[in-house]
Amino acid sequence: xxxxxxxxxxxAREFQTPSSGIxxxxxxxxxxxxxxxxxxxxxxxxxxxxxxxxxGLVQTTExxxxxxxxxxxxxxxxxxxxPRNVLIIGGGDGGALREVLRYGVxxxxxxxxxxxxxxxxxxxxxxxxxxxxxxxxxxxxGDGNAYVRETREKFDVILVDSSDPVGPSAxxxxxxxxxxxxxxxAPRGIIAAQAGSQLFHVDHHAAKMVFLKKMFKHAHIYNGPxxxxxxxxxxxxxxxxxxxxxxxxxxxxxxxLRYINLETFKAAFxxxxxxxxxxxx
Amino acid sequence: xxxxxxxxxxxAREFQTPSSGIxxxxxxxxxxxxxxxxxxxxxxxxxxxxxxxxxGLVQTTExxxxxxxxxxxxxxxxxxxxPRNVLIIGGGDGGALREVLRYGVxxxxxxxxxxxxxxxxxxxxxxxxxxxxxxxxxxxxGDGNAYVRETREKFDVILVDSSDPVGPSAxxxxxxxxxxxxxxxAPRGIIAAQAGSQLFHVDHHAAKMVFLKKMFKHAHIYNGPxxxxxxxxxxxxxxxxxxxxxxxxxxxxxxxLRYINLETFKAAFxxxxxxxxxxxx
Numbered sequence: 253x254x255x256x257x258x259x260x261x262x263x264a265r266e267f268q269t270p271s272s273g274i275x276x277x278x279x280x281x282x283x284x285x286x287x288x289x290x291x292x293x294x295x296x297x298x299x300x301x302x303x304x305x306x307x308g309l310v311q312t313t314e315x316x317x318x319x320x321x322x323x324x325x326x327x328x329x330x331x332x333x334x335p336r337n338v339l340i341i342g343g344g345d346g347g348a349l350r351e352v353l354r355y356g357v358x359x360x361x362x363x364x365x366x367x368x369x370x371x372x373x374x375x376x377x378x379x380x381x382x383x384x385x386x387x388x389x390x391x392x393x394g395d396g397n398a399y400v401r402e403t404r405e406k407f408d409v410i411l412v413d414s415s416d417p418v419g420p421s422a423x424x425x426x427x428x429x430x431x432x433x434x435x436x437x438a439p440r441g442i443i444a445a446q447a448g449s450q451l452f453h454v455d456h457h458a459a460k461m462v463f464l465k466k467m468f469k470h471a472h473i474y475n476g477p478x479x480x481x482x483x484x485x486x487x488x489x490x491x492x493x494x495x496x497x498x499x500x501x502x503x504x505x506x507x508x509l510r511y512i513n514l515e516t517f518k519a520a521f522x523x524x525x526x527x528x529x530x531x532x533x
Numbered sequence: 534x535x536x537x538x539x540x541x542x543x544x545a546r547e548f549q550t551p552s553s554g555i556x557x558x559x560x561x562x563x564x565x566x567x568x569x570x571x572x573x574x575x576x577x578x579x580x581x582x583x584x585x586x587x588x589g590l591v592q593t594t595e596x597x598x599x600x601x602x603x604x605x606x607x608x609x610x611x612x613x614x615x616p617r618n619v620l621i622i623g624g625g626d627g628g629a630l631r632e633v634l635r636y637g638v639x640x641x642x643x644x645x646x647x648x649x650x651x652x653x654x655x656x657x658x659x660x661x662x663x664x665x666x667x668x669x670x671x672x673x674x675g676d677g678n679a680y681v682r683e684t685r686e687k688f689d690v691i692l693v694d695s696s697d698p699v700g701p702s703a704x705x706x707x708x709x710x711x712x713x714x715x716x717x718x719a720p721r722g723i724i725a726a727q728a729g730s731q732l733f734h735v736d737h738h739a740a741k742m743v744f745l746k747k748m749f750k751h752a753h754i755y756n757g758p759x760x761x762x763x764x765x766x767x768x769x770x771x772x773x774x775x776x777x778x779x780x781x782x783x784x785x786x787x788x789x790l791r792y793i794n795l796e797t798f799k800a801a802f803x804x805x806x807x808x809x810x811x812x813x814x
Contacts, residue, residue, distance in 0.1 A: 271558040271579035275546070298552035316732065319805075451597070451760050477758065477766040477805075479732050484765015485758040510807045519800030524600075524758075526791045 264295050264303065266310050268482035269452065274310065276303055282376050287368035294376045300480065302376045304345055306369070306415065312345045312377065316479045320446075320486060321347035322511045323476040323520065327490055328409045328444035329355050330517070331500045335408045337361075337438065341396035341424065343413035344369035346380030352411070353386055354506035360389050367393045397423055397432070406438040412445035416453075425456065427463045430491070434467060443468075443491040450475050450527065451483030458530050460489070469493045473531070474520040476511065488520075497521065545576050545584065547591050549763035550733065555591065557584055563657050568649035575657045581761065583657045585626055587650070587696065593626045593658065597760045601727075601767060602628035603792045604757040604801065608771055609690045609725035610636050611798070612781045616689045618642075618719065622677035622705065624694035625650035627661030633692070634667055635787035641670050648674045678704055678713070687719040693726035697734075706737065708744045711772070715748060724749075724772040731756050731808065732764030739811050741770070750774045754812070755801040757792065769801075778802065 262281065267273040278295040282302065285292055293305040301314025312320075325348050329335050336358045340348050344364040352360045364370055370391060373380050383389055392399065396414075410433050414424040423429060425447075433443050448456055457473055464471040468491040478486040490497050498521055505512060512520075523531070543559040559576040563583065566573055574586040582595030593601075606629050610616050617639045621629050625645040633641045645651055651672060654661050664670050673680065677695070691714050695705040704710060706728075714724050729737055738754055745752040749772040759767040771778050779802055786793060793801075804812070 265556070269580040271560070272581060273556055275554055275556055277552040279552070299550040300553060450758065477731065477764075479764045479766070481765075483758075483760045484762075485760070511805045513803075513806045513809065515803035516805055519803035522794075522796035522800035524792045524797055525794045528794065 264293060264297075264305055264308075266305065266308055274480060276300060283372050285368070285372075287366050289366045289368075292368060292372055294372060303480075304373065304377070309415065310480045311415070312347060312373075313480050314377070317345070317347050318510045319476060320478045320481070321351050322509055323474075323478075323486070323488055324348055324411055324413060324444055324446055325351035326505060326509065326512050327474060327488070327497055327517065327520065328411065328442040330503050330505045331490075331492075331495050331497045332408055332442050333440065333502050337405070337407045338409045338411070339363070339400075339407040339436065341400070341410070341412045341414060342421075343411070345373045345377055346370075346383055347377075348411055348413045349389055350379045350383050352409075353383055353388060354508065357388055360386075361392065362390070363392045363394055363396045363399045365393070365395050397429055400429070400432040400436050403436060405436065406441070407436055408438050408441050410436060410441070410443045412443070414446060416448055425460060427467075430464060430467060440494040441492065442495055443489075445489045445491075447473065447487040447489045449481065449483040450485040450487050450524070453487070454527055454530050457487055457527070458533065461531055464489065464491060467491075470496045472497060472521055473523060473527070475523065476516070476520050545574060545586055545589075547586065547589055555761060557581060564653050566649070566653075568647050570647045570649075573649060573653055575653060584761075585654065585658070590696070591761045592696070593628060593654075594761050595658070598626070598628050599791045600757060601759045601762070602632050603790055604755075604759075604767070604769055605629055605692055605694060605725055605727055606632035607786060607790065607793050608755060608769070608778055608798065608801065609692065609723040611784050611786045612771075612773075612776050612778045613690055613723050614721065614783050618686070618688045619690045619692070620644070620681075620688040620717065622681070622691070622693045622695060623702075624692070626654045626658055627651075627664055628658075629692055629694045630670055631660045631664050633690075634664055634669060635789065638669055641667075642673060643671070644673045644675055644677045644680045646674070646676050678710055681710070681713040681717050684717060686717065687722070688717055689719050689722050691717060691722070691724045693724070695727060697729055706741060708748075711745060711748060721775040722773065723776055724770075726770045726772075728754065728768040728770045730762065730764040731766040731768050731805070734768070735808055735811050738768055738808070739814065742812055745770065745772060748772075751777045753778060753802055754804060754808070756804065757797070757801050
């Protein structure tokens with residue numbers, strides 16, 4: 253009883269803006285520790301299930317991770333005529349990997365900087381444990397930015413599952429990084445990247461699209477809900493010299509998806525008027 | 534200084550689920566009081582501006598209210614060939630009224646149960662003060678459910694800007710209420726109603742659509758972001774015997790909108806796979 257009362261008082265809180273945020277009552281603290289890179293927490297919440305926070309920012313919850321991971325992976329993978337060789341930058345929680353493995357890929361390689369995140373997530377997010385048994389999956393512990401500078405391999409799809417454009421992952425939102433990604437793309441290749449909050453990062457999107465539109469023939473922002481992320485709607489970027497997602501004729505979505513279907517796929521590319529105006533400006 | 538420190542500690546918190554929610558640091562408490570119906574608070578938050586809470590639930594913030602009010606009002610009003618006589622049930626904060634007045638209506642009548650909400654919002658949400666000077670606007674303080682039972686008037690568009698399907702407004706989500714609304718519709722009339730959270734109220738949507746599809750030739754759920762509402766994506770219902778919003782040829786959106794344009798209008802009717810499956814079941 254004393255224990256229960258103690259648990260009731262514990263909660264995880266994320267300041268999503270300097271003056272507001274989200275809180276989760278923690279039924280149980282599964283893990284709390286520091287890696288070389290960041291503070292890692294996994295808590296149990298009655299509504300959202302297991303919740304992963306890095307440096308206090310929500311990365312993944314069992315209840316709503318599918319919104320994010322489906323939207324990051326499928327617009328690129330389903331638009332590609334035949335994705336074989338896929339690279340994931342970041343994505344230590346394994347959600348993106350799980351979605352990639354729905355396709356007939358020959359290789360799904362994840363480059364995650366923080367081994368501790370993978371280790372902790374393997375324990376508390378069951379899909380990761382399962383997917384790592386898949387022979388096509390490969391995890392490299394290392395710096396994604398350095399990896400794409402050095403590799404000679406080419407990829408059909410590259411997915412950037414980084415943290416936000418403000419903070420330590422800022423480098424993964426810069427022009428030089430995208431130039432390196434482009435060097436690693438196979439002919440007809442596609443890049444998709446998480447880009448930040450629709451409501452709070454619109455200036456970042458605008459600045460980024462200025463250089464991306466010069467670098468790629470097709471550069472689109474698309475968006476969709478992620479309930480536990482700041483502003484509740486998240487943005488992603490689709491980049492390709494060969495494939496326009498809105499004119500793709502070979503869109504083949506795998507079975508078993510919970511958010512994306514043909515209608516929400518198209519709808520994702522419709523942008524609010526305030527974004528359209530800011531991107532034009 | 535002591536005062537500043539005291540203010541820093543104050544915050545408004547909404548439990549959006551039994552174990553999670555949203556918090557707002559309150560730079561200033563503009564108003565805190567009880568009406569005959571509910572607890573009313575208006576706080577000042579550095580990110581969201583003035584925030585209205587009723588019984589502790591966020592109704593409106595200056596920063597993100599446009600998502601909700603545009604999505605409630607424009608799909609119905611822009612689909613109607615010539616909306617003249619518009620009824621708003623609830624909507625005491627005046628956001629829906631403001632959007633209706635963008636059209637060439639002859640009458641925009643709001644039936645709000647709580648005079649105190651209107652009085653407080655007039656002070657802290659500037660658009661309401663402005664719109665009440667418009668001769669086409671009319672506020673009746675009364676029970677919307679009783680009003681639609683008794684009135685003999687017919688309306689081109691009826692907008693239900695109620696609180697949620699769980700709690701005191703539950704009656705405004707029931708079959709008998711929608712039957713009364715239908716009685717008040719002019720030929721070619723359209724109803725739009727807020728319906729609750731995409732993530733948390735999907736069972737309510739499914740139950741409601743069973744009877745609404747029998748009552749109206751065209752009954753659609755549509756959805757869009759509202760950052761400060763539970764789950765971050767909100768659902769609305771479009772009902773008409775005459776107009777199918779997806780086939781409307783006379784869609785005329787007014788100038789000055791911040792969320793809706795022709796693309797987001799269409800995109801709003803695309804439903805996530807988990808909703809489609811639940812609505813079919």
